[in-house]
Amino acid sequence: MKDLIIDPSRIAETVKTKTYQLANIVLSPFFASNKRSSSRRIINILLLPFICFAFLLVFPLRPPLPPSYAEEHAIERALMRELQMPSAVEATDGKYVSFAPIKETAYEPYHVVDSILPIPLQWPMISSRIPMSALLDSIGSGFEAFYRKRRAVPLSHLKQVCSSSETAVVRLGTMDREEAMHENGIHKMERMVKELMDPKLPRCVQVEHNPFDRDFFESRSPIDLYETLHTSPVLKHFSFSTRVLSIINRSLELLSPDSTPYPEEIEHVKNPRKVLPWKNVLALHLRKSSDSHYCTSLGERNAPFVGFNKLSGLPGNENIPPSSDMPKPAVLGLYRAKCDPETLEIIARARRMRANHPLLNTLYILSNADYNFIEETKRWLVSDGWHTIVTSTDIGSLWSDQEVLEAVDTEIALFGAFE
Numbered sequence: 001m002k003d004l005i006i007d008p009s010r011i012a013e014t015v016k017t018k019t020y021q022l023a024n025i026v027l028s029p030f031f032a033s034n035k036r037s038s039s040r041r042i043i044n045i046l047l048l049p050f051i052c053f054a055f056l057l058v059f060p061l062r063p064p065l066p067p068s069y070a071e072e073h074a075i076e077r078a079l080m081r082e083l084q085m086p087s088a089v090e091a092t093d094g095k096y097v098s099f100a101p102i103k104e105t106a107y108e109p110y111h112v113v114d115s116i117l118p119i120p121l122q123w124p125m126i127s128s129r130i131p132m133s134a135l136l137d138s139i140g141s142g143f144e145a146f147y148r149k150r151r152a153v154p155l156s157h158l159k160q161v162c163s164s165s166e167t168a169v170v171r172l173g174t175m176d177r178e179e180a181m182h183e184n185g186i187h188k189m190e191r192m193v194k195e196l197m198d199p200k201l202p203r204c205v206q207v208e209h210n211p212f213d214r215d216f217f218e219s220r221s222p223i224d225l226y227e228t229l230h231t232s233p234v235l236k237h238f239s240f241s242t243r244v245l246s247i248i249n250r251s252l253e254l255l256s257p258d259s260t261p262y263p264e265e266i267e268h269v270k271n272p273r274k275v276l277p278w279k280n281v282l283a284l285h286l287r288k289s290s291d292s293h294y295c296t297s298l299g300e301r302n303a304p305f306v307g308f309n310k311l312s313g314l315p316g317n318e319n320i321p322p323s324s325d326m327p328k329p330a331v332l333g334l335y336r337a338k339c340d341p342e343t344l345e346i347i348a349r350a351r352r353m354r355a356n357h358p359l360l361n362t363l364y365i366l367s368n369a370d371y372n373f374i375e376e377t378k379r380w381l382v383s384d385g386w387h388t389i390v391t392s393t394d395i396g397s398l399w400s401d402q403e404v405l406e407a408v409d410t411e412i413a414l415f416g417a418f419e
């Protein structure tokens with residue numbers, strides 16, 4: 001009986017003694033005070049980095065260290081070697097253009113944070129840049145050869161083959177803002193192509209400003225360009241990386257039990273993938289703005305809202321921008337509900353979608369909101385009768401998944417789209 005009594009003060013005493021002994025063993029060599037041991041002290045201090053190194057070798061810090069992307073880096077290095085072969089078009093009459101400021105689309109690493117360190121000083125640890133091929137497969141798949149076009153190359157390759165004297169920096173589509181808002185998107189694109197094809201330009205061209213900025217997406221241009229874009233090789237052969245697809249593959253049973261899994265090898269070059277919508281999934285994008293001023297500013301200038309949302313096949317944005325006789329408070333409320341919705345508005349919206357599409361039973365939530373907001377919204381939606389509610393953190397739980405979840409979100413949203 002006596003043995004079972006746990007005395008907290010005795011345990012604390014034992015822990016204190018043990019800690020003291022341990023600290024003594026580890027630290028005493030560094031603080032030995034007599035003269036003879038001072039050289040030993042220096043040796044011990046010099047040994048410290050090796051002890052730390054050996055410790056890291058035995059107990060590697062992963063997680064929380066971010067993934068290494070070794071496979072993707074190896075693929076990109078192999079590609080660069082291939083591009084330098086005499087038989088490669090790129091090696092013989094290489095003309096290059098870098099769209100580096102369009103960070104998310106140029107073939108350069110995807111920058112998560114601007115830092116020269118590979119892992120920025122923040123917690124939890126993340127990579128400061130991710131190889132583009134970890135997100136997108138089509139960036140290096142070589143589909144361009146199918147159309148006898150030069151392929152996209154990594155920025156590092158471009159820097160190797162173009163000296164600064166043969167590189168021109170250009171600014172595409174510089175125009176008056178008012179004019180830019182009203183110019184037809186196709187004209188805008190043709191004008192930019194003409195600027196790039198200018199024979200006076202040297203072999204290598206660097207675009208220094210992103211022409212696809214907020215003004216572009218608020219103008220009619222994306223709608224004008226939609227037909228051209230969606231039949232273009234770039235989109236027809238578009239695919240996220242195997243890393244991304246296999247995350248979804250693992251959870252297919254939960255998301256859409258009837259759909260076929262992704263093939264092991266992505267073979268979209270010869271057979272572009274056809275996306276068949278998952279009839280049971282509603283992808284719900286809950287954007288939480290850290291900049292509350294942005295949502296108000298949309299209302300204040302009756303913004304036409306973001307381009308592709310105005311495609312006629314997409315439901316729900318018919319009332320944006322609102323008619324000019326709507327009172328200002330109502331306008332601001334309308335934009336706030338679209339831009340920064342509250343839980344009740346989210347539930348009502350999901351309910352309206354389900355009323356129009358009775359096969360819906362699964363919600364996929366794409367959100368940058370914090371954990372508590374998402375969990376609370378999930379609870380409300382469950383009580384509103386949704387059978388399955390999933391977010392990217394539910395399906396991408398491995399540490400190697402963590403940094404590509406935005407691509408997972410986008411791929412699933414593609415399936416959850418309506419016709």
Ligand SMILES: *[C@@H]1O[C@H](CO)[C@@H](O)[C@H](O)[C@H]1NC(C)=O
Nearest residue numbers: 242245246249261262263264
């Ligand atoms: C998807 O899963 C199937 C089997 O369920 C497997 O054969 C295939 O290789 C997986 N694809 C990817 C991209 O992981």
